[in-house]
Amino acid sequence: MTATEPAVDADLHILAEATHDVLTSQSAGGLCVEVEAGDASPGERLWRLAVELGWPGIGLDEARGGSGGGPAELTVLFEQFGRWLAPGPFLGSCLYSAALSLAGDAVAPAGLLAASGLGFAPAPSVVAVPVDGGQRAVLTGVSRVYQMPGTAGGCLVFTRDAVHLADPGDGAVRFTAVESLDPGCPVHEARFAGHHARILLTGESARRLTLWAHLLIASSAVGICGRMLEVAVEYAKTRTQFGKPIGAFQAVKHRCAQMAVRERAARAAVFYAAAHVDAELAELSPLVGAAASVTGAAAARNAEDCLETHGAMGHTWEFVGHRYLKRAYLLRAMNLALGRLAAGPTDPPGEEDL
DSSP: OOTTSOOSSHHHHHHHHHHHHHHHHTTHHHHHHHHHTTOOHHHHHHHHHHHHHTGGGTTSOGGGTSOOOOHHHHHHHHHHHHHTTOOSSHHHHHHHHHHHHHHGGGSOOTTOSOTTOOEEEEOTTOEEEEEGGGTEEEEEEEEEEESOOSSSSOEEEEOSSEEEEEOGGGSSEEEEEEOOSSTTSOEEEEEEEEEEEEEEEEHHHHHHHHHHHHHHHHHHHHHHHHHHHHHHHHHHHHOEETTEEGGGSHHHHHHHHHHHHHHHHHHHHHHHHHTTTTSOHHHHHHHHHHHHHHHHHHHHHHHHHHHHHTGGGGGSTTSTHHHHHHHHHHHHHHHHHHHGGGGOSOOOOOGGGO
């Protein structure tokens, strides 16, 4: 759903427009350039504004101070995050509020939306052993943590059968910043050495939240697809060669048409899955899996085609396309790490997880 495209649900359309307006007013696409240059303050400023607007609490029920939204609203929000490469710990924080709603009264809402936000850690190689009557788990292993601001914050850890809240306060977990393919999405390595983490969800609820995480990552990829299509088409209309716009040439026409088809297919897969979020896991899982697969490939391919449409200029550092391509690759790595959870513990993450 773009900010100008009619939505089936009027409320979702209003949310899309409002999020689009806020991000464009903050020049969110330009914030990544500033973050890339080593200035973290623009991203921190956007995060503070997001907290004021209640974005991280959209998935939390109203009784706990949230907006009472669900995956449909979060899907709209994350598409705009992808469209404008919004920097910030949005994924872990939004999923935390959704986890509290799924847990109901089983988990107290203490510590919701820490000032710096929460990182997101799909941890297929981390072993979790429940203790304290199932209230906590001892985590051992290594995982990548995405979008965690700094090394002193907490993160949401997804293991095979549970979702945990990891707090570095006990000293049994060490976070080390590693080089990220996308500076707008910081990556840390977490080493858990008997860390006692709070268990937020287990069993079916944990698996459902994992599917929601797949869906939000896929939604960001849809945003990338749409933005790269817009940038390519606009350039094809205005760049002239041999006395006519390059969009008049068949090769460029076909490339842009293929980008549009990918964007439509990716969008359809995500919103079809989002429309079935309350279905049984056996029905929802293949829908989300299809959405994750389609969007991951489509986002990267549309970014590549956008670069190619711009010719030599598309391969310069100043052109924004390479930042979208990097974000698309990183989103795909995050979805792959989540997908490994179904297979149980695996080897520690390697370079491909960056």
